[in-house]
Amino acid sequence: MRLNWIWPFAVVVVLALVAWTVIPWGDLGQWASMKQQEFQNAMARALHAIRRGDAQALWLLCAATAAYGVVHAIGPGHGKVLIGGAAFASGATFRRLAALTLVSSLAQSLTAILLIGVLVFGARIGAREAADLTETWLAPLSVAAMGAIGALLVWRGLRSWGRLVTRAKTNHGGHHHHHHHHAHDDHTCGCGHAHGPSVQEVKSLETFRDAAVLVGSIAIRPCTGALFVLVIAARFDAFAAGCLAVLTMGLGTATFNLIVAGGGGMARRLALLGQGADTDGVMRLSALFHMIGGGLILSFSLLALLI
Amino acid sequence: MMRRLGSLLLPLLLLQGPALAHPHIFVDAKAGFRFNDAGQVAGFRISWTYDAFTTLFLFDVLDLDRDGDGALDDADYAAILRGETEWQEGYVGDIYFEVNDTVKPHLVPVDAEALYRDELITIRFDLPLATPVDVAGQDVVLRLYDPNYYYAYTVAEITNATHLPDGCAVDLVPFEPDALTSDLLVALGSLSREEQPEQEGIGRMFSDEVILKCG
Numbered sequence: 001m002r003l004n005w006i007w008p009f010a011v012v013v014v015l016a017l018v019a020w021t022v023i024p025w026g027d028l029g030q031w032a033s034m035k036q037q038e039f040q041n042a043m044a045r046a047l048h049a050i051r052r053g054d055a056q057a058l059w060l061l062c063a064a065t066a067a068y069g070v071v072h073a074i075g076p077g078h079g080k081v082l083i084g085g086a087a088f089a090s091g092a093t094f095r096r097l098a099a100l101t102l103v104s105s106l107a108q109s110l111t112a113i114l115l116i117g118v119l120v121f122g123a124r125i126g127a128r129e130a131a132d133l134t135e136t137w138l139a140p141l142s143v144a145a146m147g148a149i150g151a152l153l154v155w156r157g158l159r160s161w162g163r164l165v166t167r168a169k170t171n172h173g174g175h176h177h178h179h180h181h182h183a184h185d186d187h188t189c190g191c192g193h194a195h196g197p198s199v200q201e202v203k204s205l206e207t208f209r210d211a212a213v214l215v216g217s218i219a220i221r222p223c224t225g226a227l228f229v230l231v232i233a234a235r236f237d238a239f240a241a242g243c244l245a246v247l248t249m250g251l252g253t254a255t256f257n258l259i260v261a262g263g264g265g266m267a268r269r270l271a272l273l274g275q276g277a278d279t280d281g282v283m284r285l286s287a288l289f290h291m292i293g294g295g296l297i298l299s300f301s302l303l304a305l306l307i
Numbered sequence: 308m309m310r311r312l313g314s315l316l317l318p319l320l321l322l323q324g325p326a327l328a329h330p331h332i333f334v335d336a337k338a339g340f341r342f343n344d345a346g347q348v349a350g351f352r353i354s355w356t357y358d359a360f361t362t363l364f365l366f367d368v369l370d371l372d373r374d375g376d377g378a379l380d381d382a383d384y385a386a387i388l389r390g391e392t393e394w395q396e397g398y399v400g401d402i403y404f405e406v407n408d409t410v411k412p413h414l415v416p417v418d419a420e421a422l423y424r425d426e427l428i429t430i431r432f433d434l435p436l437a438t439p440v441d442v443a444g445q446d447v448v449l450r451l452y453d454p455n456y457y458y459a460y461t462v463a464e465i466t467n468a469t470h471l472p473d474g475c476a477v478d479l480v481p482f483e484p485d486a487l488t489s490d491l492l493v494a495l496g497s498l499s500r501e502e503q504p505e506q507e508g509i510g511r512m513f514s515d516e517v518i519l520k521c522g
Contacts, residue, residue, distance in 0.1 A: 232367060
């Protein structure tokens with residue numbers, strides 16, 4: 001009986017492993033990079049047309065950048081793991097996750113606009129230098145920040161888990177369900193003033209600070225495709241068009257990341273199926289999800305930094 | 308066994324690393340043989356047309372079309388030719404002439420010209436061999452490939468700059484992916500612009516073959 005909470009969770013783990021092996025990642029990646037190539041060329045064509053003064057071309061450019069954003073998000077990078085892992089770990093509502101995803105993608109576009117706005121008009125540098133700067137400094141910074149978020153989530157999970165275990169022990173085991181009534185009276189609790197975490201405490205991304213860190217870690221590193229569009233647009237005296245196109249690129253990226261966030265949230269809900277609202281099981285799982293989601297983010301970040 | 312291992316590791320590979328996948332630059336090429344009066348192969352006629360994105364990248368890198376009128380001037384063409392045909396020591400232009408599986412050395416481009424058509428940059432040139440090669444009865448293949456597969460060449464057409472000697476035929480055999488090369492392409496797809504594939508000379512595996520048969 002005590003291990004009831006573990007079954008739905010086990011199902012989710014098995015489903016995740018099955019998906020991991022069954023999904024043709026390679027083909028998907030190759031398809032994405034092929035499409036990326038296609039949309040890159042469409043962007044290039046549209047930029048030429050804008051220079052020629054073709055008014056329609058702005059919409060072509062925006063369509064191409066939006067599509068590029070979607071397939072680029074499928075490809076490497078772009079905080080997918082962060083978004084998915086955080087969604088799984090945090091227990092934030094989908095609406096909140098969706099808002100965070102959207103804001104982080106648009107913030108990423110704004111970083112590109114700011115960077116190129118300052119560098120091209122201020123320092124007159126080219127696309128290659130801007131891309132070098134991004135890959136040399138901003139990309140590792142972003143990955144490190146994401147890794148820190150992963151580590152934070154793991155730590156929160158461990159802390160909550162520790163408190164839950166301490167409480168279970170001081171409750172003489174077995175009587176989980178009643179602790180709310182007699183926890184205060186029965187024990188001289190050795191765990192400080194709190195008797196253990198509430199469900200709220202085993203959640204993340206609820207505070208503005210959490211949200212700001214998540215958005216910042218993604219936004220800090222603009223995508224090189226966006227930089228390129230902006231540099232060329234500036235060359236063709238169409239910087240405003242470039243800005244608009246880069247924002248639609250951000251919307252495209254957000255679209256795919258929304259699916260990932262939804263997937264992470266759904267996996268969490270599925271694993272919590274059949275659990276009451278505020279039981280120990282929920283809290284244990286939530287603590288565990290923090291460790292798993294955070295661990296996933298952390299290991300991908302380390303992988304990206306080391307390889 | 309390899310494939311299973313690959314499908315387990317690939318998601319990891321795909322999710323890490325910045326930027327875009329290999330290859331990054333796509334070239335539509337034309338290639339053909341030049342013969343001398345003795346009927347030997349004296350060199351090649353090559354044409355490279357870059358994709359729209361790379362063309363725009365060259366605009367930025369080489370600072371082309373400064374006046375913004377959409378047309379390239381002589382200075383622009385000269386800049387393109389400098390970048391494309393003044394090869395550094397040891398660079399062979401991704402062009403490999405294999406006679407009985409031995410690569411015959413060539414010199415550097417001559418009679419080069421740059422074109423800008425349909426908003427794509429094209430470079431055309433002749434490439435003489437160091438010494439003309441007698442090819443009668445030999446296995447002769449011309450390949451265009453970047454060993455690191457950063458550039459992906461597709462030979463779209465055979466150009467015959469000079470008449471083929473009697474008894475000679477040129478045949479274009481496009482690259483057909485098989486199970487092995489598909490897996491490799493997928494693995495390469497996870498490399499960013501800054502990375503290099505581990506396997507040396509991997510680009511050859513994906514190259515089109517221009518096969519010459521004489522006699």
